[in-house]
Amino acid sequence: MTKRRDFIKISALGLGGAAIATSGLNFAGSKLMATPQGGEKVKGTNLRRFPTYCEVCFWKCAGWTYVDDKDEIVKVIGNDEDPHCNGRLCPRGTGGPGMYNDKDRLKTPLIRVEKNGEQTFREATWDEALDYTAKRLKEVADKHGPECVALFNHGSGGKYFGDLLKAFGSDNIAAPSFAQCRGPRETAWIATYGEAVGSPEPTDIRDTKCLVLIGSHIGENMHNGQVQEMSDAIDKGATIITVDPRFSTAASKSKFWLPIKPATDIALLLAWIHVLIEEEIYNKEFVEQYTYGFDLLKKHVKNMTPEWAYGETTIKPDIIRKTAREMAQAAPAVIVHPGRHVTWYGDDTQRIRAVAILNALLGSWGSRGGFYMKESAHLPKPKLPPFPKPKRNWRDAYPGQYNLASLALSSGICDATIPSSNRDCSFKAWIVYGTNLPLTLPNINNTLNAISHLEFMVAIDTMPMEVTGYADVVLPECTYLERYDLIRTSPHREPYVALRMPAVEPKYDSKPGWWIAKKLADKMGLGDYFPYDDITELLDWQLKHIGSSLEEMKKIGVRKLERESGPLYFTKGEEIEFNTPSGKIELFSNELAAENFDGIPVYTKHPQPPQGFYRLIYGRAPMHTFSRTANNANLTDLMDENSVWVNPKVARLWDLKTGQKVWLKNQDDVVTTYPLKVRITERIRWDSVYMVHGFGHSKKELSRAFGKGANDTEMITKVMMDPIMGGTGMRGNFITFLTEKPEEVES
Amino acid sequence: MRYAMAVDTRKCVGCSDCVVACQTENNVPIGFCRDWITETVDGTYPNVEIELRSERCNHCDNSPCVRCCPTGASHIVEGGVVLVTHDECIGCGACIQSCPYDARYSHPDGYVDKCTFCMHRVEKGQKPACVDVCPTKCLYFGDLDDPNSDVSNALRNRKYKVLAPEAGTKPQIYFLT
Structure with missing residues (x-):
């Protein structure tokens, strides 16, 4: 019996176990900041190129930064070997130099001071700003405990600050990409399949025969690899079904556009499930072998006919039937896309559960043209001193609630920063890395109210975003084109590693995130958690463990590794144990039921806009x-x-x-x-x-x-x-x- | 030899990557462009259709911009590509007025500029920057006289149209519908 999820875990442990002690790292006494000398000359031009992966969005496409003989960045072009982009960056990646050239960038560390009764920022040296930050964080920890410090992060550098915070004694590390974006999807998928969808989504769009998008606007969201594969699917004549109250770009490419009444998606999904079961066109073999709770599901959707759903969704019954049959006909080469930004109506985990169930009925999980079994590269981790065990964390602010949140809630930490009589401690300090909270968290006044109760806040960013205006200290990070970061290991059909290296020196007095976190750690007496002088030492050490090196990666940028977890798709009849309570794909979720939530999604009506709204x-x-x-x-x-x-x-x-x-x-x-x-x-x-x-x-x-x-x-x-x-x-x-x-x- | 381009409107998502790639490849100043996206919406909700097109100079066979150029700066080179010799251009703008596609702009340095089909790349065997970057691979470039070229293959089994055929310019950008 294969336990695919566990296998990956074990393989990760295996490599982790191979990590040698810090002292074993052969760290040459290198310069503090590796300078971007060299770069490969581009034949017949005055250009040199350096590998990078993009940071304009989370898709992290690998590419090449082209620099001219005046050390100016002229363009960024995709790396042909990278499956995230296949040599083609999206407009944002192509426009990456605009981020580097922006004259409005943060240029120097800033410290909030009071001058003539008014608060203002004064420019500071790095030493001053970091000393001050370290001192203020320590004061908060001395007074309230280190766990009253939280980190909000988005992007590649979040890991450094996360390690810093854990070393400090807090594990309150949140990213708005969970509670404000894809969290419900991951919780729903874990409840159903025993694993999260992850990023990039393992959707096998290039080989699909039918792609179903529910509010997911591929083409307007430039999730590059998916946009490319959707285009391939159009070429191959795949059927696209788009459910959206808006005629999105994807809708315009679709055979069926279902202009649904907003907030009624669960009714449509349950009706689709009803049709598959009542017409007996679901994937019987798959359902029998891999799923749990089919009879309960069948009973549950018995009366959820397309005629019933029509009254809720305004989608005509014959269209609901026709589209369900299209999916069944294409199965298992069909994808009902799990979406990405799915925090819509508060019953989002249940809506995505319905999506997950629909996919299970079609047998698309683990099938060509459905979802492939992704795999990531595993790099060894340097041996760090153990992290202190935090006395409490954000979960203690919500006893008995949100037990199925697999990651910390940004909004939860924000709310728990506002003092309340029924909490013994609120958050007192925030570290904000690369996320503009006032434009990210809902209810701006609530966010600002929380910030007003903080004793200290430090913001690390490349731009003077709104959030930096509320910080006590602002630390300017250089852009991704000017810095090293950790090796990209995100999953794909095969495991890949990708390198980001600086193409030019950082502009102004900006510094890479790893340097900022490490220096801050040094000043807080936590330097042992960053066992390198320059991050290139860590990268080279990690790369050598997988048979590559920094030298090699500087030349190729991206390297494909061999799969270790078995074939890309389930093989016929393969026995698989899923990481769920029943070991099966759960159509009825034992995990949700145990928490007193509906084991099978239930449709509830949501308020519709009043007259004139x-x-x-x-x-x-x-x-x-x-x-x-x-x-x-x-x-x-x-x-x-x-x-x-x-x-x-x-x-x-x-x-x-x-x-x-x-x-x-x-x-x-x-x-x-x-x-x-x-x-x-x-x-x-x-x-x-x-x-x-x-x-x-x-x-x-x-x-x-x-x-x-x-x-x-x-x-x-x-x-x-x-x-x-x-x-x-x-x-x-x-x-x-x-x-x-x-x-x-x-x- | 006849260079031409086909644009698959069924695949184009209108992301404007072609525009940015052209700007960085050809050092087009911010605020100007040599290619652009057009969106047309037809019908009434919920029976709507959109056409998205990546547009640029049509490198017309019968090009009014070349005919009206007083200095000969606008000219046609091998392969039918319409080019502007910047140091022969006096920036009078007659060509801008004559172009039915609005494909030319006045460069801040005093000359008129437009799409060159990236001839500096094509000469080296590369494709135009917009074609190479397009995430949907909806742009096809090549020699119409070569039956195996990308553009010939793209046009072979599909319906297509050109823009403003009534202008009689014999444009060489084909839109697959």
């Missing part, structure tokens, strides 16, 4: 990543503000014109700080509006982004909490239009 749906544009690219000159050149999409019928009611500026007001009377342009389009339902997330920046230091477009996060004051894992459902907010500038409201 419209549901706010937000999403992505292909040339931007959240709020972090809104000041990148190469990318603002393509799109420098967002607009609000309004159906023509609605526009007529309000007498709106395309290009006209409006302010949005939500159900709680919150008005956007800035107006945004109206885009009248047939691409959106009449009960909803749509806007791209990440605009409406309020920080003047972001000269191109300041005041451009509106910030959707301001409108997200109502949060529909997922009781299972603490996800913040953000699509239950309704807005109306203000055509005239509202009077200044007290903030």
Whole structure:
């Protein structure tokens, strides 16, 4: 019997066990900051190239940074050997130099001081800023315990600060990418298949015969490898079914577009399950061999007919049947995509559970054209002193709640920073790395209230994002094009390693994340947890363990390794034990039931917008990543503000014109700080509006982004909490239009 | 030899990667572009269609920009590619007015600029930067006279159209529909 998940674990342990003691690391006394000398000359040009992997989004495509003879970065091009991008970066990756060239970058460490009764930042040396940070963090720890310090992070450098925090005595390490994004998906997948979906998603789109997207707008989200494979699938004539209240780009490529009434997706999913079971077109062999709870599921969906779902979703019964049959016909080469940003209505774990169940009925898990069995490269870890055991963590703020959250909740830590009489300790200090919390967490006033209760906050970023304005210390990181980071080992069809190295010296007085964390550790007496002078020593040591070296990786950038965990797909009849309570794929979840949640998803009605209000749906544009690219000159050149999409019928009611500026007001009377342009389009339902997330920046230091477009996060004051894992459902907010500038409201 | 390009509108997602790649490859100043994305929306909700097109100079066989150029800066080279010799261009803008595709812009340095099909790359056996970067592989470039070229293969079994055929310019960018 194969235990695929455990096998990977064991293999990781095996390598970990091979890690030699720190003293065994042959660390040459190298320069503190490796300089980007060399680089491979590009024939017939004045250019040299250096390997990197992209940091403009989380997909982390590997590429080459091209530098001219004046040491200027001219372009970044994808690495042909990298399966994340296949030599083709997306517009954001191609526009990466805009991040490096941005004149608004953070240039030097800053310390908050009071001057003539006003708070302001003063420029500081690194020594000063790090000494001060170390001192303030220690003060918080002395007074309240180190576990009252939390880290919020996004991106490659988060690991260094996570290690620092663990060494300090706190494991409150959160990323908004969990509770504000893909957390419900991972919890649902663990409950069903015993493992998380992970990133990149192991969707075998290139060989699929049928791709089902539920609110997932591939092509507008530029999850590069997936966009590429969707294009391959279109070439091969695959059927695409898109469920979305908006006519997304993906919908325009689809054979079936189901313009669903928002917040009713679970009804559609249960009806699809009903059709597969009632018409007996589910994958019987797969269900029999691998799943648990089929009879309970069958009973559960008995009355959930397409006719019933029609009343909820507005999707016609014959379309529901037809699309279910399309899926069954393609099975097992079918993907009902688990999505990525799935924190919508608070029952998100259950919605994704329904997606997971649907996939199981189709037998797509472990099948060609469905989901492949991913594998990552495993690198040895240097032997570190043991981390102190924290006395408590964020979970103690929520006794009995969110037990199935597999990672820390950003929103949970934020809420638990606001002092409350029924908690014995709140968070007192935050370290914020690479995440712009006021534009990321819902309910900005709540976030700012939490920040106001902090005794200390340090922000590490490349740009003067809003969050840096609230920090006591701001530490400027150099961009990914100017630094080394850890070897990328994210999973794919085969395990790969990818190197990021600097192509140029860091601009201004900015430093790499690893250097900042290590120096801070030194000053806090935790230097033993960073057993290297320069990170290249660690990288070279790790690479040599897998038969490569830093020297080799500088030349090739990406290297493919052999799979160790068996074939890419389940073999016929293969016996597999899944990491669930029953050892099977759980159609009925014992894990959820044990926590007193529904073992099988139940559809509940959600509020619909009142008269004169419209549901706010937000999403992505292909040339931007959240709020972090809104000041990148190469990318603002393509799109420098967002607009609000309004159906023509609605526009007529309000007498709106395309290009006209409006302010949005939500159900709680919150008005956007800035107006945004109206885009009248047939691409959106009449009960909803749509806007791209990440605009409406309020920080003047972001000269191109300041005041451009509106910030959707301001409108997200109502949060529909997922009781299972603490996800913040953000699509239950309704807005109306203000055509005239509202009077200044007290903030 | 006749260079041409085909754009598969069924695959293009309108991400504008072609635009950024062209800007960085050809050092196009911020605020200008040699290629761009057009989106057309037809129908009424929920019966809607979108066409997304990556557009650029059509390198027309019958090119009004070349005919109207007073200095001869705009000219046609082997393979039918329309180019502008920057130091012969006086920046009068007649070509900009004459182009039915709005494919040319005035460069801040005083000359008119536009897509070159990346001839500096093509001469070395590479493809134009936009073609090489496109994540959906919706751009096909090559020699129409070569039946095995990417563009010939792309056009062989598909319906296609050109933009503004009524202008009589004989454009060489083909849109697969």
